[in-house]
Amino acid sequence: MRNMRNNDLSDRRSSAADAKAALLQAYRAAKAAAEPTHLARQAERVAIAAAREERRAERERVKIEERERIRAEAEEREAAIAAAARAEIDARxxxxxxxxxxxxxxxxxxxxxxxxxYANRKARQA
Known part of the structure; x- marks a missing residue:
């Protein structure tokens, strides 16, 4: 005789509900215990994201400065070429x-x- 106990449907349902409640209670306890570390990790993620955004903004600013410097150098070169051409034209x-x-x-x-x-010749002839 294997199972001497006679499990009725109501017994099985109540034990399943008890197990479910125990799992839920264990989950809530684990969540409450992990809350400080969760908040710390979330704050760390926010700090990392802010630092990443700051680095991206710095890279963008450097790119813009480099573009402006290149544009200024190109304008200076063009101005020098135009001045040289103007000087050559003026010299010509x-x-x-x-x-x-x-x-x-x-x-x-x-x-x-x-x-x-002509005047000498006229003077000689006269």
Missing amino acids: EAAEKNRISRVLEDEAARKAERDRR
């Missing part, structure tokens, strides 16, 4: 003006020489 124009003035001076000198020769 000055050389062109100088050449034109020399040509005009040479032409005026040739005309003056021609007029002097």
Whole structure:
């Protein structure tokens, strides 16, 4: 005879309810016992997330500064190139003006020489 006890349905139901209540009570006790460590872990997670966000913001700020520095350097280079081009154009124009003035001076000198020769010839003929 194996089971001498006669378990009725009501007995089985009440023992299952008791076991369920014991499990619930054990869960609540474990939860209450773990509450301080849970709060500490949660605070640690919040601190880690804040530090992570701070590092991300710092990286973003560094990237923005680097972009601004590169943009400023590019603008300076472009300004230097434009200034060099402007100086070259001005030098070319000055050389062109100088050449034109020399040509005009040479032409005026040739005309003056021609007029002097013409006047000498007229003076000899008269």
